[in-house]
Amino acid sequence: xxxxxxxIIVVDDERLAGSALRITLEQFGFRKVRVFVFAExxxxxxxxxxxxxxxxxxxxxxxIQGNELVEQIKDRSICVLVSADVQNKHFADxxxxxxxxxxxxxEELQGIFKQCFSQV
Numbered sequence: 001x002x003x004x005x006x007x008i009i010v011v012d013d014e015r016l017a018g019s020a021l022r023i024t025l026e027q028f029g030f031r032k033v034r035v036f037v038f039a040e041x042x043x044x045x046x047x048x049x050x051x052x053x054x055x056x057x058x059x060x061x062x063x064i065q066g067n068e069l070v071e072q073i074k075d076r077s078i079c080v081l082v083s084a085d086v087q088n089k090h091f092a093d094x095x096x097x098x099x100x101x102x103x104x105x106x107e108e109l110q111g112i113f114k115q116c117f118s119q120v
Contacts, residue, residue, distance in 0.1 A: 002119055005072065007032040007053040008023050011069060012082070013076075017102070021056065023108055028113075040097045041062035043072065051076045054116050059083035067091040078116045 008030050012018040018035040025033045034049070036042040039061050042049075055077050059066040070079045074095060081092040084102040092099035098112050 003113075004029040004031055006030065007034065007050050009042060009049060009053050009055045009077075010035045011039055011055065011061065011066070013037050013038075013057040013060070014058070017058070021104065024109065025105070028106075029108070036068040038062060039066070042069070046073070048078075053077050054113070055079045056082055058102075059085070059088045068096060070095050080112055080116070086116065 008024075008025050010018050010021050010033065012021065012035070013035060018037065020058070022033045022035050040063055055065040055073065057079060058068055059081055060083065061069070065082070066081055070081060073079065074097060079095070080090070080098040080100055082100050082104065086101050089099045098115055099111050100108055103110060
């Protein structure tokens with residue numbers, strides 16, 4: 001499968017941030033980008049999401065927190081924890097996943113994706 005066919009899941013309760021990230025990902029060439037405002041909605045759709053999807057999950061969500069969502073899906077998907085607070089990096093370290101700090105710079109995102117694609 002070509003990397004551009006990979007499904008990218010964005011979970012961010014800030015609609016504007018999620019939409020901006022979708023645009024950036026589409027500019028990178030990704031064709032399958034889904035954005036969820038609530039982790040619970042993403043979990044309801046889990047059966048329709050490919051297991052090789054890459055998830056970009058905001059740490060601070062309404063309801064289920066980002067690290068809790070990661071714990072539920074990390075065995076089936078590649079996850080990246082996103083947060084404005086660099087102190088939340090320890091959650092990513094504890095979960096053995098990548099971390100990226102907001103605001104997300106395109107160059108950093110590209111570096112994270114290179115790491116993700118080397119895992120599969």
